[in-house]
Amino acid sequence: MKISGYAAIAPKTLLSPYSFERHEPQDHDIVIDVHYCGICHSDIHQINDEWGGNSKFPMVPGHEITGKVASVGSKVTRFKKGDNVGVGCMVDSCRKCDSCNKGLEQYCTGGGPILTYNDEQTIQGVKIPTQGGYSNRIVVNQDFVLRIPSNIPLDKAAPLLCAxxxxxxxxxxxxxxxxxxxxxxxxxxxxxxxxxxxxxxxxxxxxxxxxxxxxxxxxxxxxxxxxxxxxxxxxxxxxxxxxxxxxxxxxxxxxxxxxxxxxxxxxxxxxxxxxxxxxxxxxxxxxxxxxxxxSAIGGIAETQEMLNFCSKNEITSDIETIKIDYVNEAYKRVLKSDVKYRFVIDIFNSFKHKQVG
Known part of the structure; x- marks a missing residue:
């Protein structure tokens, strides 16, 4: 599946257009058309390789992802085409350890949670790099997809999935x-x-x-x-x-x-x-x-609980929406605390009229 995105090619480099491939959807996978992706300070930390030298490049950041279901695998039961959905900081875990069994996938001890980007995921026995939401589509197992309540706009919902x-x-x-x-x-x-x-x-x-x-x-x-x-x-x-x-x-x-x-x-x-x-x-x-x-994020069930709580209490993030080609300037402003209060990239309109690569 050919994907258009923005990536850091090496540590401390500017993000630039990047074309790559995602794995073909499996039976339990959902293909999501990304509409919005928030900018988290951890995106900047990781492209600058500031957390222990473990960053993997090229890197497509982004783990505050919202969009619509484009298609579903043959065994998907929880979602259908057109649903408003989100993907946060994780796309999988071992699902077997005590933490995972308690719904605390973020503390998975069976190899750790599989992060949405800057990590590796095994698909049909093959390890492939995970790439994030600064891209027009993402493929995720239904168990790690969140349902966005209908009264929360997709742009203002994006930062809820991490912040x-x-x-x-x-x-x-x-x-x-x-x-x-x-x-x-x-x-x-x-x-x-x-x-x-x-x-x-x-x-x-x-x-x-x-x-x-x-x-x-x-x-x-x-x-x-x-x-x-x-x-x-x-x-x-x-x-x-x-x-x-x-x-x-x-x-x-x-x-x-x-x-x-x-x-x-x-x-x-x-x-x-x-x-x-x-x-x-x-x-x-x-x-x-x-x-x-x-404390590190939350498990999938608790994240859905948070979204439902925000829906009930009419809570959303205060955002400034940008196009993807402004991302490097947005990073500079994040470092200066010059945003009220979260940048959200309009992914859908950024890639609507062009293909990258």
């Missing part, structure tokens, strides 16, 4: 509901989803941002308070206050300063991955029996 579930999962796991004091560090693509979801869950929500530049936006999204972390006197006054802090920032912060903001038995959850490791002071955990945790 949305990345915040929903820890908020549910650590019971961010009525009576809980929740802080979200950073109001970017991830953080703005955390504010909306935590507010809908009934928690008291505080945004911790370097400046007050985004204060009006944060309050409109459901934040109860917006704190500039550059004001140390205000930040210090919050020591021992929060039950849950979610750090969405992918740059290195002084985590010890934020740990001190946790109340007794409070938890700080990391969802952003900075390039360098952080140093943690043991006393900041021992005092008040605090915990430091991490």
């Amino acid at each position: 949305g579930i990345t915040l929903y999962s820890p908020l549910i796991r650590w019971n961010a509901t009525h009576g809980k004091r929740v802080a979200i560090i950073g109001l970017g693509g991830l953080g703005h989803m955390g504010v909306k979801i935590a507010h809908a869950l009934g928690a008291e929500v505080t945004v911790l941002s370097h400046t007050l530049k985004k204060q009006n936006d944060g309050m409109k999204m459901g934040a109860d308070r917006f704190i500039a972390t550059s004001d140390l006197s205000v930040l210090n006054s919050l020591e021992g206050y929060f039950d849950l802090i979610i750090n969405t920032v992918s740059s290195n912060l002084d985590l010890n300063r934020y740990l001190r903001l946790l109340a007794l038995d409070g938890v700080m959850v990391l969802v952003g991955i900075p390039e360098n490791d952080d140093r943690i002071g043991a006393a900041n955990l021992i005092n008040s029996r605090r915990s430091l945790a991490g």
Whole structure:
């Protein structure tokens, strides 16, 4: 199956038109016409080979994918042609380990989840590279395809498949509901989803941002308070206050300063991955029996649960829609935090009148 896309040919190169082939659909596969694909900061990390030198090239990024079913395999039972669907960060897993059996495919121990791009997938005994949603079509097993509720537009649904579930999962796991004091560090693509979801869950929500530049936006999204972390006197006054802090920032912060903001038995959850490791002071955990945790996206069932929750509560991502030929400029703006709040590539119209390669 001939595919048109955009790829990084080598580490730290600009994305450019790239033609490649996807595997022929198997009995349980779905062929999806990609309409939209969000830009995640991890796309930039991986094309720059910033996470341990494991990036595979040429690389077609993109794991916030929405579109319509173009065709289905002979044994597909859950979807039909024309359905609104999505694909997130995974396209398969071992399906046999304890994590997979618990619906936690993102923590698969049988070789790890098969990522939507920058990974390898075995099809009929042959290993082939996975390539992501910066492309006009994708082929995915029905078990790793999500149904997009009818009241969520496909463009605004795309970031939910990574940014949305990345915040929903820890908020549910650590019971961010009525009576809980929740802080979200950073109001970017991830953080703005955390504010909306935590507010809908009934928690008291505080945004911790370097400046007050985004204060009006944060309050409109459901934040109860917006704190500039550059004001140390205000930040210090919050020591021992929060039950849950979610750090969405992918740059290195002084985590010890934020740990001190946790109340007794409070938890700080990391969802952003900075390039360098952080140093943690043991006393900041021992005092008040605090915990430091991490969380990675969610399983397929929980991701569908998140989409249904967003549908019920009318939650979508705030987006700026672009064409694929603007992607390199968009990457520069992501690094400058110059987007409100997620870039989404209009894949369908970008490739509608031309073929790449």
